[in-house]
Amino acid sequence: MKITREKNLSTPDILFSVARETGASLIYAGSSDAGVQAWDLDAEKPVRQDFAEKRHTSYVTGVFARPGQLISGAYDGTLCWWDLNAKTVQRSISAHSKWIRRIALSPDRSLVASVADDMVGKLWNAETGELVRTFEGHAQQTPHHYPSMLYATAWSPDGQYLATVDKTGIILVWQVATGELARKLEAPVMYTWDPRARRHSIGGIRSVCFSPDGKLLVVGGMGKVGNIDHLEGHARVEIFDWQQETRLHEIESTKFKGLVEKIEFHPHDNWCLAVGGDHKGFLMGINTATGELFLEEGHDTHIHDFLLDHERQQLITGGHNRLSTWSWSS
Amino acid sequence: MNHGFEKRMSRRALLQSTATAGILASDMTLLDVLQQRLLAEEVRQQSKRVILLWLAGGASQLETWDPKPGRPTGGPFRAISTSVPGIHISELLPRMAQRLGDTAIIRSLNTKVADHGTGATIMTTGRVPEPGIDFPDLGATVAHELGRVDSKVPHYVSMYTATEGRRKGGPGFLGSRVGPMFLTDSLMPANLQRPEIITEIDHQDRAQLRGFLAAEFAKRHASPAVNSHNSAYDRVRGLMSSESLFDVSREPQALRDKYGPTQFGEQCLVARRLVEAGVPFVKVARAWWDSHGQNFETHQELCADLDHVMSALLDDLAERGLLEQTLVVTLSEFGRTPQINGSLGRDHFASAWSCTLSGCGIRGGSVYGKTDEDGRKVIEDEIWAGHLFATIFRAIGIDWKKEYMYGARPVPITDFHCAPIDEVLA
Incomplete structure (x- = not known):
């Protein structure tokens, strides 16, 4: 597989999340300026258009587009529903008491999952904004008595399970219908506690996704870190047969260091794309059947999120001061 | 028991007491000696103590005492109101926000040097190092000025258990008698x-x-x-x-719980025990704040520790009547860049950063100095390390104009052209 960067747009902000309505040309990005912005990537010279209304008060870390509507989540703990035509907020909910790290739409787009540093996963009715269910099972504190963090969440393709992952390397898989815990897995290598030199921690599982057949669960972060002042652990992915509670592959890049911030499967194939970075960024293609890293592509800044547009054979990445488009060919 | 020893012991008891007046009233002999002005001044000085919370590696001023919410440099945290109307600090310090009545914030340090080694030397000695002379650090100077020759407790205890950035510091030309008892591996x-x-x-x-x-x-x-x-x-x-x-196990469990389970908490409880027993200077280093990557996550951990432990320490000192005599300082070798780097980190920055002074001799609830809206430079009341040291000396009753003699060379205790910041002094 070959990947080629086509556009590399600069912005003074940090883009934590990107979304697009199916088939549309506009990209929506959640930003460090507490706002949501739109970019028309089909334009010859795409220009950033800020939503005039600013309802969030901190970094916007999750955006998802539905027809005519955008849902955003932010470090301020709120979820907002936006009218994409008027670019105004239809509904705002105080959803969590701490930072919302990620949101995820269910496969049928009827539910929104949110995870936050209050260590609670929540399900919301995507139409009404009503709270449907909560998932509580992650420890509030790390084993060393510091606040833990709940970084990411993902839906199984059939919408029956939700995975949530935390700082200390705990993966919990929940039954959506009942709220009961289905499986508990661990990826402890992704959490580094330095008891001697620096006496704090770094890392955590930053990304998670299910395979298209629902059998595999893939998580991303970075490997053990020597000097925790920097993101100097090797980019790391672990692949589980989650129902059998078996780790199938442990993959660490020898080329790239830093956090794997987002992972997503190709919808019809047995490979996934993982992105992230340290000061700079990377994109990695992983064959999940063999555990082979078949693609390692660098980027000039850290990547926080991406979306794959299979109709357009286009990849869009958002990250530190950059919004970029890429094409790929097998 | 000979009379001299008896007299010496009574004086020692006096110096260690926080209720000096009561003892004076019951001992006319001591009243006589206190008529000697110099000795009275000595008594006044020697009841003062300092606890330095050394935030090794460089804590971010933006995530602690000088937040800039809503600015591109401000990061994701909110600023919260405090017990002092008009003063806001980072939401990462909610307990300290309710205790600012005893604390002065200085937001205008410009110490220029942003490397760990030289920065730490400047901020522990109050001046730029010079070849050919080994300046004493703050602890040694305070120990020299406030410690007593016949003291049965150490003059200067320094706890630094992390290995990164560990520097012993020391007495310089003042001599090893006022050097630190340096604890690196355990509390004992x-x-x-x-x-x-x-x-x-x-x-x-x-x-x-x-x-x-x-x-x-x-x-x-x-x-x-x-x-x-x-x-x-x-x-x-x-x-x-x-x-x-x-030995912190000698403290009631309820009090130990207030300090919390972390090593920093236990060390600060030891620090309180030490100053209560008359140790003039205790340094507790909490490493390591050098957050080039993941600054915000690092500060969520370290600020949680600082906020919990520092507030417990101030409460404990206040409840024992020791806060009026004990100056608690938070200080680093420098602050952190307003610019957020690609790893969501902040790098070294010495041009506009913050520290705090709490307790003894301090006008609590005050803020001195101001940085611009993005925190990139000081725009009001810029100070240098020497001003801070002069302020510390004044707060604890040390003559900040004093000079030592290093051979034939007079060495002022405070760096040249520096004076105390009156605005933060009681």
Whole structure:
């Protein structure tokens, strides 16, 4: 597989999340300026258009587009529903008491999952904004008595399970219908506690996704870190047969260091794309059947999120001061 | 017991007491000696203590005392109101926000040097290092000024258990007597316990015999060297008897819970025990704030520790009536860049950063200095390390204009052209 960067747009902000309505040309990005912005990537010279209304008060870390509507989540703990035509907020909910790290739409787009540093996963009715269910099972504190963090969440393709992952390397898989815990897995290598030199921690599982057949669960972060002042652990992915509670592959890049911030499967194939970075960024293609890293592509800044547009054979990445488009060919 | 010893012990009790007036009233002999102005000043000074919370590696001013919410440099945290109307600090310090009545914030340090080694030297000695002269650090200077020759407790205790950035610091030209007791591996000083093969009676007998022989020798060979030799033995015995000061298990569990389960919490509880027993200077280093990557996550951990422990320490000191006599300082070698780097980190930055002073001699609830809206530079009341040191000296009753003699060279205790910041002094 070959990947080629086509556009590399600069912005003074940090883009934590990107979304697009199916088939549309506009990209929506959640930003460090507490706002949501739109970019028309089909334009010859795409220009950033800020939503005039600013309802969030901190970094916007999750955006998802539905027809005519955008849902955003932010470090301020709120979820907002936006009218994409008027670019105004239809509904705002105080959803969590701490930072919302990620949101995820269910496969049928009827539910929104949110995870936050209050260590609670929540399900919301995507139409009404009503709270449907909560998932509580992650420890509030790390084993060393510091606040833990709940970084990411993902839906199984059939919408029956939700995975949530935390700082200390705990993966919990929940039954959506009942709220009961289905499986508990661990990826402890992704959490580094330095008891001697620096006496704090770094890392955590930053990304998670299910395979298209629902059998595999893939998580991303970075490997053990020597000097925790920097993101100097090797980019790391672990692949589980989650129902059998078996780790199938442990993959660490020898080329790239830093956090794997987002992972997503190709919808019809047995490979996934993982992105992230340290000061700079990377994109990695992983064959999940063999555990082979078949693609390692660098980027000039850290990547926080991406979306794959299979109709357009286009990849869009958002990250530190950059919004970029890429094409790929097998 | 001879009269001299009795008198010395009474004076020691006086100096260690926080209720000086009551003791004075009951001892007319001491009232007489206190009529001597210099001794009265000594008493006043010697009841003062300093606890330095050294935030090693460089804490971010933006995530602590000088937040810039809503600005591109501000990061994701909110600013919260405090117990002092009009003053806001980072939401990462909610407990301290409710205790600002005893604390002054200085937001205008410009110390220029942003490397760990030189930055730490500047911020622990109050001046730029010079070749050919070894300046004492703050702890040694305070120990020299406030410590008593006949003290049975250490003058200067420094705790630094992390290995990154560990620097012992020291007495410089003031001499090893005021150097730190440096604890790196545990709360308890090494080799303080009496060897098990020696009984307590044997230990005392040996001391008495040594004391007798030393006294006989001193009669025939009186000299400063002989006196120093003997005082060293006295200090060692004093240190051995102060072993319990380092044992936090002697504190009620409820109080230990207030300080929390972290190592920093236990160390600060030891610090309180030490200053209560009369140790003039205790440094507790909390490493390591050098958050080039993941600054915000790092500060969520470290600020949680700082906020919990510092607020418990101030409460504990206040409840014991010690806060009026104890200055608590938070300080680093520098702050962190307003610019957020690609790893969501902040790098070294010494041009506009913050520290705090709490308790003894401080006008609580005050803020001194101002940075611009993005925190990139100081726009009001810029100060240098020397101003901070002069302020600390003044707060604890040390003559900040004093000069030491290093050979034939006079060395001012405060860096040249620096004076205390009156606005933060009570």
